[in-house]
Amino acid sequence: MSRLGSWFKAAAPKSSAAPSPAASQVDLTAHEIAMMEDAMASAALIMNDDIDGAEEALRKGSSTFHHLAQSLCIFMRSVLGFEKSIMVEASNRLNDCETMAWNDMKKAQKDAGGTTPAPGRIYPPGSEYALILAEAQLMSAVVAVLHESLTEGIKGFYKLRKAFVTLDGLMQAEEAYMKSRGLRANGSKVSVQSQSEKQPDRPTDDGADDDSSDLEFVDASEAQTGPKSPLTYEGRLSKDIDPEKKLAELSLNGNSNSAPPNKPNAQSNGFRSGPDSDIFSNPVDIFIHSGTNMCFGVLLLIISMVPPAFSRLLSIIGFRGDRERGVQMLWRSTEFNNINGGVAGLMLFAYYNGLLGFSDILPNDEDIRKGAIVGYPRERCANLLAKMRMLFPESGLWRLEEARMLSNKKDLHGAIKVLKSNAASKMRQVTALNSFELSLDSMYVQDYPEMRDNFLRCVELNDWSHALYYYLAGCAELENYRDAFHAGKDEAAIRTHKKKAEDLFKKAPTVVGKKKFMAKPLPFEQFVSRKLQKWQERAKALGVDLADAAGVSPAEEMTYLWNGTKKMGTADLERSTRMLSWDRLTAPEKARASIRAETDERAVQDVCMAAVLRNLGKHDEARKILQEVMAIDRAVFKGTTKDDYPPAAAHYEMAVLSWIGVQNPGLREAAPASGTTPAGDCTGTPQREEEWRRKKLDECQAWLDTLSRWEPFILDARFGMRINTGLDTIRWYRKEHGWATE
Incomplete structure (x- = not known):
């Protein structure tokens, strides 16, 4: 990259072609x-x-x-x-x-x-x-x-x-x-x-509301000067707007009744009209x-x-x-x-x-309606997406975002349908993003053949992290092997899936490190490298094959690390509890017991299971599991092949459980008797509800504050983004309720 001094070189590119100096x-x-x-x-x-x-x-x-x-x-x-x-x-x-x-x-x-x-x-x-x-x-x-x-x-x-x-x-x-x-x-x-x-010559905005105009521009509808921008932008959301209906009116292939021509004119591109x-x-x-x-x-x-x-x-x-x-x-x-x-x-x-x-x-949906900027404004996003889909009907990027919105609404099967219809784009990069999203959603719904095929397609479409793609494809094939193994009816299928899983796992380390971020290996590639090394050492020590040396479901573990549990429906979550069972292992009984005895392996299973139980509403069960993880000495998780994230993940999960308590004061009824609020007191007054909310908010912040000072671990950046989001939410909540401590 050129130095700052290159800005002043005589050989710099000439500026815009323009009229002669004599022009007015x-x-x-x-x-x-x-x-x-x-x-x-x-x-x-x-x-x-x-x-x-x-x-x-x-x-x-x-x-x-x-x-x-x-x-x-x-x-x-x-x-x-x-x-x-x-x-x-x-x-x-x-x-x-x-x-x-x-x-x-x-x-x-x-x-x-x-x-x-x-x-x-x-x-x-x-x-x-x-x-x-x-x-x-x-x-x-x-x-x-x-x-x-x-x-x-x-x-x-x-x-x-x-x-x-x-x-x-x-x-x-x-x-x-x-x-x-x-x-x-x-x-x-x-x-x-x-x-x-002060300005008598300036026209006033009819119907402008003083309160709402304190924070944003007074919304004005954009004049449509031609067919190039067929969608009127409504500014703030109106209760009469049905964003879901808007999106439903757009076909999956992106065609609309009034698709703009290849090159929109300047007026429709916002230069001649707009807010204010x-x-x-x-x-x-x-x-x-x-x-x-x-x-x-x-x-x-x-x-x-x-x-x-x-x-x-x-x-x-x-x-x-x-x-x-x-x-x-x-x-x-x-x-x-x-x-x-x-x-x-x-x-x-x-x-x-x-x-x-x-x-x-x-913030929850009610908080969003009250103006919480740090939350997810579903209706406003749906309106924006409808606008972008109409302005740019040929783009796969917006259909990709439509699928991601559906998955965030726990409609993974609807998201997969959109992604499959969006598989071909004029831009290879968009196709690659679409394939990666489809791979993740297939993992969340436990469609392992689709997961495998789409991650392998990512290898063909994108150069970002082939090691991760091969590993995830191997995780999918491992689950196919385990399904065939426990079905026990097709020896040929068992051998085929096992060999494919091992081939993919062996391929991943050969491409680790080809991509770096600021001269450092990618965190997930480090994670993959350590995991595979752990399995290889375990396979040698126990005298089993590589596929049989794998522990708790690696596909479910990756689902947790991508927070796919948040997007899963009840049926998918219930299936996850079975996928996380130790009975899924394929090693002989003695080797299986040895794998289960490894502390970090148990902690991985516990954290993943706690997240599934939390999303199923089984908060007490999740909390009990997490307390067991946090009771383990952190030194146990240190080592070249140890999974080092479970203690931090357990603290984060406890913060989430505390936040659920903030948003659901009715949970006071089931609170342990040792808490500050008596168990069974379901007649809570507003004052007691406030005490409960504040107590749980303080707990949530304490967990996150501890995490923000946590020592480095391989996936700390992935949890760091969630921590920052949580702290922002807590700051907003304190300010909203007059509990600010700053």
């Missing part, structure tokens, strides 16, 4: 807007799974806007596919984009005679290029961190810091403008309620506003999600995440039908369907 300022501005709108309209094709079409259209332009959009194309290819050669190309193109944006920004500032906003303009001169510079730096940082080089990763954090400062400056300029117009601002949460006594168009009426201001909210929202959200130990390090160098503000900014960006809004939508779905899909300590 009006002509220059019109040319800039035309280039911006053309580039962003072409870039919108990316959101429709047409990166090739986007790149072809963008090659016709030479402006910095076109170069940014071309960089976005290669960036999307690199982060969706995790292919090193594409990452190198992305880095080079993004460096060129940074140089062009820097040159254009300085030229705009020079032509304007400084950095003071012109009368009537929101942002300082050159802000559109400052945004492009920040976007390029942000993308460069992501690519650098995904590189296998620690040096590149460090450079990436430096660029991340620069982008952070630039975006913060743009937000401050916007807030200063709002204040100068008599409008109230609070971070990125701006109220645009008219101050009629009386304020953000200039196309350049709209570009900056939607782009800054998207980029800064991404930054704040990502920083808020890093593991606790790493977040403390980031705070030392000036990075502080803000999940609530980041999420609000991303939602604001989605109100514009341009590429910025599309990327913001993808990030929101990655957050809600990804991170929150792995998390358990979250």
Whole structure:
């Protein structure tokens, strides 16, 4: 990656082709807007799974806007596919984009005679290029961190810091403008309620509600100026809107009655209409506003999600995440039908369907209706998905998100149906993501032939972690072997499944370490390597084959680590209790007893079983099992082949059980007699309910605080994201109930 000094080299790429210097300022501005709108309209094709079409259209332009959009194309290819050669190309193109944006920004500032906003303009001169510079730096940082080089990763954090400062400056300029117009601002949460006594010439928003406008822009329906954007965005959810019906009206293959043509025009892409168009009426201001909210929202959200130990390090160098503000900014960006809004939508779905899909300590649906920003707003997400599906009907990304939403509603079979219909995309990277999601969902419903086949397809489609794919395919084949073994009727099937499982397990270690994250092995690949080494040593010690040396169901263990139990229905959970039985082992009785005697192996089974029981509503049984795990000396879990995560996982599960108590004060009835609330006191007064909630909330926080200071273990980052989400939820809950301790 180029050094910072390369920005100033004479050989830097030339900036946008523009009218002659003799042209009027009006002509220059019109040319800039035309280039911006053309580039962003072409870039919108990316959101429709047409990166090739986007790149072809963008090659016709030479402006910095076109170069940014071309960089976005290669960036999307690199982060969706995790292919090193594409990452190198992305880095080079993004460096060129940074140089062009820097040159254009300085030229705009020079032509304007400084950095003071012109009368009537929101942002300082050159802000559109400052945004492009920040976007390029942000993308460069992501690519650098995904590189296998620690040096590149460090450079990436430096660029991340620069982008952070630039975006913060743009937000401050916007807030200063709002204040100068008599409008109230609070971070990125701006109220645009008219101050009629200060600005009598400004029209008021009919029917605007004072209370709701304190936190967000006053919602305005977007004028539909053509057939390219057929869906009207409703802003805040109305009780009359049925998001499920909206999604049902969209066919599984993505076709709609009014599919947009290949290249939407600028008006339908959010440059001529949008929320608060009386304020953000200039196309350049709209570009900056939607782009800054998207980029800064991404930054704040990502920083808020890093593991606790790493977040403390980031705070030392000036990075502080803000999940609530980041999420609000991303939602604001989605109100514009341009590429910025599309990327913001993808990030929101990655957050809600990804991170929150792995998390358990979250506000409930009632809290969401009251405005809890840290929770999962199902209806709002359904509306956003319906909007994106209509705007970009050919994209498999949105159908993938539809499937993930279904799985988060415990409709795994519905999700699988959508994923199977979405198996072919114009983008190989999207097909790979779809196949991986289908593999996971097949694992959760214990469809092991499908699980095996889809993980093996991931090997063909994606270069990210072949070791993990082979291991998971082997786990599926191991369950097929165990089914055949205990059925005992088909010796040929038993031998076939056993050999396939062993072949896959033996293949995994041969590709471990080919992918790294900032010069370190991927955590799950380390996990796979240790697990297989453990089985190989056990097989040798017990005199059994590799497939027979496996312990508690590795497929169920992976289901727990991906928190698939949260998505499973009752029938699937009940089946999991049987799959976790020691009777599933295929080793001889003496060897089976030896495997079961291993402390860390029992702890793995206990943690997995506790999660299943918790999701079945058997909280007391789950708690009893977890207490047994926590009573074990942690030193037992240390060793080169030991499973080191069960003690931390047990603490996390206890935190989740405490949170369930917070949200269900009726559980006081079954509380042990040793608790502060007498057992059997089911006539609880509001005061006693509050005491109970506060007690359970304190317990939940105590478990999470302990975990946030936990010593490193292989999968600590995976639990770290859940811990941060839980702590954010607790902070919100304390604030909501006036129990804040900060």
